[in-house]
Amino acid sequence: MSDEELAKDLGPLAALTIGVGTMIGAGIFVLPGEAVATAGPLAALAFVLGGGIALLTAFSASELGTAMPKSGGAYFYVNRALGPLFGSIAGWGNWIGLAFASAFYVYGFGEYIVRMAGITFGPVELAFLSLSAAQLIGLGAALLFITVNYVGAKETGTLQNVIVITLVGILAVFTGYGVMNADLATLRPIVPPDKGIAPLLPVTGLIFVSYLGFVQITSVAEEIKDPGRNLPRAVIGSVVLVTGIYALVLLAVLAAVETELVANNDTAVVDVASQLIGPIGAAALLLGGLLATASSANASILASSRINFAMGRNRLISPELNEIHPRYGTPYRSIAVTGGFIVLFLLIGDIRTLSTAGSVLHLVIYGLLNIALIVMREAEPEEYDPDYRVPFYPVTPILGAILSFALIAFIDARVIALCIAFVVIAALWYLVYARDKTDAQGVLSEYILNRADEMPEPAVTAATSVQPDGGTYRVMVPLANPDHETDLITLASAIANQRNGTVVATHIVQVPDQTALEHGADHVAELDAESEQLLERARRDAETFGVDVETKTILSHRSFEEVFDAARTDNADLVVMGWGPDAHGRAEDRIDELTGSLPCDFLVLKDRGFDASRILVPTAGGPDSAFGAAVARLLAAEYDSEVSLLYVRDDDESAAEAEAFLEEWASDHDLEDATLSIERGDPETAIERAAADHTMLIIGATEQGLLSRLLGGSLIDDVTKTVDCSVLLAQKRHERSLRERLFG
Template sequence: QLIIVSLSLVGLLALMFGSLWHVEPDYLDPLFTNGNMGLFSATAFVFVAYAGVTKVAAIAEEIKNPGRNLPIAMMTALVIVALLYTSISFVMVGNIPLAELSQDLRPVYTLADKVFGHWAGIAAGILGVVTLISMANSGVLAASRFPFAMSRDKLAPESFGQVHSRFMTPVIAIVITCGIMALVISLFEVEKIAKLASSFKVMMFILVNLCVIVLRETAVAWYQPKYRSPLYPWMQIFGILTGLALLVVLGASALLGASVIIIAGLSLYYTYGRSRVERSGVLKVYGHRPAAFLLYRRQQNRSRAAGQREFPLPANDANLDGALAKHASVITPLFGAERSPEMLVEMAAALAKGNKVQVIHLREVPDQTRLIDVLEDNPFVISLNRRISGMARHREVDIDFDAAVTHDLVQTVQEISEQTHCEWLVAGWNGRQTGNTIFVRNPIGWLVPRIDSNFALFLDKGVRYIHHILVAIRPGRQSDKFILACDRIARFYEADLTLMRVIPPDTSQAAKAELAAKSQAILKHCSVPVRLRVETNADPVQALSTASAEFDLLIIGTPAKENWLDVLIGVNKDRFAKNAACSVLRLTIQTK
């Protein structure tokens, strides 16, 4: 394969450079015979020619270090192929009259024959045939891996996964793939096959772009790619929109054919695979309606949702007993990306009022991964338990630590909160508003408005010692319970409390006096040193950001509502949290 590809590249490069000196400028005028729409139509038609760039992804598990090598290989191949295709097309159009070229079924031979002579044309023809055989071989290699993988995941008959004893290749999958390819080639014209293949590829890339958005916005814990697409999400949105436009250009017949293939795949899943697998798609778990269903799926399939086990640690040194505290006041799930788990757990202890804190390290794995295969002694979890236990002894707080592996992060956190009857759920935060979008939801963002307990999100900015706390009450979120929670945290850290109110420059004196009076009334509930700070500023974010430099912790409430942009794309940052100079704790007090 490597030898044939190398010979093809050398032959095409020689043909390109040799033909470049014979280009007739008159043949290139006009540049686009059918205008910009003609260019767009040609792009849609030849889209399948670039499909080979992504074929290698089908054999990713057979490649060394695929997280690094695959992106480099595909990007490099894309650049080389694009330059080569456009260059060859340029010299063809520049050397062969358009009327002749449009009727020519062997343009590479014609170009070589015209520029280098008869024998060069014969050699180019032979090389072209060998190259096509090589392309067919790589196509079979990639295509056969799909039924092979499907059989391994029980989505196709097990026979598709049989491997040849000598060559270690999925022989049955290869034979069936070749048979289907031969059937399609014998029944359809080349032009129709090209349109069908292009439309199917375009559909596939649309779905791939959509999948990237879904995986990122749901923040699935097991989705940790080594390569991340730049310009997210605009690159993916551009790919989806242009893909839809290409489908329109390809026409109804191509779209219908690709749709038939998709329907056939769905039929196979619902008639064969669905009853044999227990896997759930990301949208099924984190989408709006399915997620609402999960809220009421109480205590079902718990053994599938969370796998727990006892770690072999000394009895006086660990709490990893696999059993959750039944009446923990605060639940703190750890997902592995926290800047300082000890600081997060300490913040949870501050809200616990001296009661038990249940800390659980959660690891989400794909549905195809058996939980029993990942339930092993994890040095990171053992270290985490040791550090949190040390913090608990130092602070003299009651903390229970455990670990779980799950296929469904949302359901697991939901069931843990129900099982322990907690008052607070405290989690790490990256500063996003809620992680909600129209189509998908971040698991934490999904839980915030639906769990029965109060919710706290902690954005750790590296502040270790807390002596001065700044409280900012958002408009429409004034609550005595909110201030009492702030007071509880201040007592835990023996810190002072400052309530900051920002008012517009045009606020009347009467309104200022009324705001001050209400604020003082709220502060009467506090048992720690408190003071009121009223500032006049047209930009509350800027005022709060400047003031936060004087404090160690900023406590804010949940926004009363989000704007349409937050809901549409779900990527907007909480501006107060983003611009704060200190760590931020956002409290959501349930009123029901």
């Protein structure tokens, strides 16, 4: 049952571990040398200041996380509050920022391997590049981590906890030795006399990459026990704890040894540990550095695919980028593209450039996140009901936004220019590519446009000029049989109404091959006397839903095949059509299946009376069943339907595994309120039995190859023939190779 899905299994300590584990990484193991060389003992204050800026954003992230517990984290909050233009900037900034950070982490990993193995070979010339030993080893590490994520090897929560505890333990012992050997005179003067406090803010920008990741806790908000209380504790507590650890480590180091030992040393903590503790200490810090850099790199690559998924769901990037690998079950294209960025940045960047670039892009995101909070508070959309509220509002988010953006100004001008270029590209990407594909308008635009008479004209003009055009979501309905026209239009209109879209009722009139189409156009009334009447009835039916409707007649020598060309010509996002006599478990006929791909998503209705009150969605986790879930969600919103999910487990799969899969699948597809059902045995029998209590069956198109269906038939065809309710075949547009089309 759906109420059983709501059980939370992440306690406050587990949630805190996620935040600490994503932050205690390469920053404290790699950056102290660079930071101390620039600012001396003042570098410890830079870590505190960086933590303070992160803390302000942590307050805002906590409130937004309890109000909108969705995957995508900061990207989702910015996109929902400020709209898809800023969502594109936040999404691309987060994506590219993580790629820069990952390149920095693997570079640090290379530095620690070089130190551990005593590698001494010099730069290697590769084409027009000169690569250090650390870069070459980092390149190998990057390819390894990319491959691990590509093939879907999973890091368990237990392993992550062990890594976090190990790192904290190593740093605690290290700090203890530093305190025991501390000489406060070594810290003087804290402010370099020749530089003053001028290096403080540039160094803060350099080390800010050490604070990336605390927002990731909000991505698992739905799994946290008592999230209104424990999520803010985990987000805010992780920043406070990590800031304290960083500051104590650096102060202990600088008080225990001469500053010169730390400055300009990428593995400074190892040298300090060697001097304070001996070989065992050096080995422990080397191990800690390797664990930290490896864990940070792997976690960043993993997080990037979640951002891409959220952007693809909002159509800010092509959903095809998130296509799941048929064997590994991973978003392999997304991981491969992210990996390409990581390798590129590693080859052309140095430690300082990589860390500051990651910092700048995330500072942009954190600034926007604080603004997003202000927008949600002031606009007060109906769905915004956080369990936690930021203290000292509006001072806290305003200060968080100002400091995040202001810190950027103190970072290297070349890095700022590079990141501005990425921001501009992200904005252009939205305006040129994504604007006519996404339909989700931000709360800010809604607030301004709904009060256009009260708002300044420039604000209204700006909101209008960048609002998404994806509201013209086009649902094409090819009409042929008057008996089923009403139900097809009803289905299409319900979906278009939920997507703020348009219904395109299309009557394809088949002209005999012997008749020229130009001649047929003059005699369309004679060729099909029902055309005008059919389209007029379709218009009336669609208008009862209050949706925009277009009608058109297409003359063609073909009938079924013309549907695909018409969908391409009309830029249809979805085609809703009737179940033809040649249906075989997929929307296209066998020739079209072999020769091409669908031009858009398809729904094929086996009409036994349109009734969406009780919907059954069987799933095995494929892309078409995911599309079926999206359709069920739209129909449920339109008709207040009861939705049931069915999973048929294999004999070698335990009930607990099946239940865990179905609960996660329901959550991933926003069907937490659905009734969950798990059967065992023959899928056809199980679906038929479950469908007896439902009015509509939404089933994903078969992934069987054509040859196997010709020889053995299709489960979908068999089920469709035996169930009494209407059947809706859902088929998502995605590429399949010729081999997959033939053999599955």
